[in-house]
Amino acid sequence: MKFFLLLLFLGFFSNAWALQPEPVVQLQVRVLPETHAFTCRYTLTVPADDTATTLALHLDRRFRIERVQAPRARQQRVARVYYPFFADTVQCVQVRYAARSHHARRITLTYSGVLTEKFFTEQVMELSGHTGWLPFRPRREYEPVRYALDVRTPPGYQVLSTTAPHQHGPGRWTFRGRTSAIEITALVGPHFAQAQARARPLVGVAKAGPALARADSVLLRQAAGIIGFYNRTIGRQDSIKGFTVFLPGTNRDAFGLLANATVITYSEFNTADRGDLLILAHEISHKWWGYGSVHDENDWLNEAFATYSSLLYLQARGDTAGYRAELAKRAATIAGTPPLLGFDRTKYDYPMYRRVIYNKGTMILAALHARLGTTRFVEVLAATAARQVSTTTAFLDVVAQTAGPDARAWLLAELQR
CATH class of the missing domain: 1.10.390.10 (Neutral Protease Domain 2)
Structure with a gap:
């Protein structure tokens, strides 16, 4: 537990909090590990600069919505909608307001559910980014949010999260932090080594x-x-x-x-x-490469960048043969693929998505590395990471600023090839 207490002040109060206003999430969760069940009271506060007259939250259709609260809302409804990214239906909570608001707005969902077998063992209940236990705004699964998480458990259970507990006592654990909307995490179990x-x-x-x-x-x-x-x-x-x-x-x-x-x-x-x-x-x-949209070409900023970063580590630790072999495997898959720029994943099967977003993106980064040299290339990556770049256009701008307009023009041509 000492390790997690040290983490309380590391990263939580980062300079990212000083960026533009972000949504704020408050969660009160009660878990019943013996039955793998939970209830959640989830409150999303949308900043005043988001003036949309309609707000929506998607929630896994397996969970039971018990109550929706939206102060000052003119209309609210819950319906089943098809969500292409999941290739499945979800519950859509839609809230309409009479006019554009210049004030923060708040939506509270109270819901309950039982985890499927993929997300629990005798040792743990896993409430994580892949559990699907949290609501999210459509196409904004990974938008950064600030959050406060309160978890209640039966006696004898521990709760871990990605920050140290802000407070904890028998059967109650509270955490605060900043992460992606669906990545607020709570692991519940009788013991953790x-x-x-x-x-x-x-x-x-x-x-x-x-x-x-x-x-x-x-x-x-x-x-x-x-x-x-x-x-x-x-x-x-x-x-x-x-x-x-x-x-x-x-x-x-x-x-x-x-x-x-x-x-x-x-x-x-x-x-x-x-x-x-x-x-x-x-x-x-992915601590650095997680800001691109997963719904379009910008997902290469997540997956190709993470893939090539791992290969850079392989090379740096002296496994040059492994680095080359891994690149060769990916190079062999990209012949005949559509351009990365403008890639629409909805028009292709999953293997093609992997070939373009992961493999072709990785090979473009390797070619940029070869063109710029390691020193300049790492400068580009470091600037991209620090700015939390979320679009290919913004990455092209970083390349132009760091390596010059010729490098940008070359990269743009590769992305269009």
Whole structure:
């Protein structure tokens, strides 16, 4: 627990809070681990500069909405709508106002549900970015929000999140932070094994269950090495001071968070293997590469950048052969793909999305690296990360400012190819 207390002041009060006003989320959650059930009172406060007359929230259709509160709203309704990104229907809570407002507006949803088997074990309930337990504004799943999270549990349970508890006592844990809208995280279990790397930055692992395995200790050392490398390169203008790797053991996938954390759910994960090492490095880099929209071409700013960052780490640790082999694998998949610029994922199957957004994007970054040289290329990445660039147009501007107009023109041509 000491490790998480140290994290309270690391990253939470970051300079990102001083940027333009962001939505504020307040959550009061009661969990029943024995039945894998929860109830949630979710309040979204939209800043005054968002003057839309209609606000909507999407929620997983498995959950039961018990109450909707929207002060000063003229009309509200709940309906089922098809959401293409999920290729499924969701519950849409829509609130209309009489006119444009110059005041902050608040919507509160009270709902309840039971987690599916993918998100719990005997050791943990996983409420995370991939659980789908939170409402979100359409096409804004990953918009940054500030939040306060209050979790109530039966006696004998612990709760971990991506920050240290702001307060906690028997059966109650509160957290505050900033992350993406659907990535507010609470892991609930009877026990978590924790360890911390000895050197700075403060990197720790937290595993659901009584003890860490040898592979988990190796993972901790590797994570510290990866973060040290990123802090010297892509994160030199916005470095990580504290980071957590969560190991819930739900054996499903891996994903990174904006909140200086990553969740590795695989029950068998060994970073002595190059593939697992690249997964870890990829997910850690999402601390910087997570601001592009996942609905259009700008998703390459998330996935290609994270992929190439992991390959840069592979190269930096001396595995040049591995770096080249991984690039060659991706290069072999991009022949005949449509241009990255303007790519519409709704018109293609998932394999083509991977070939364009992940692989083609990675190869374009590798070519930009070769053109600029390592020193200038890392300057471009560091500036992109520090500015939380969210569009390809903005990235082109960073390239022009850092490497010159000729580099921008070349990159634009590659994106259109």
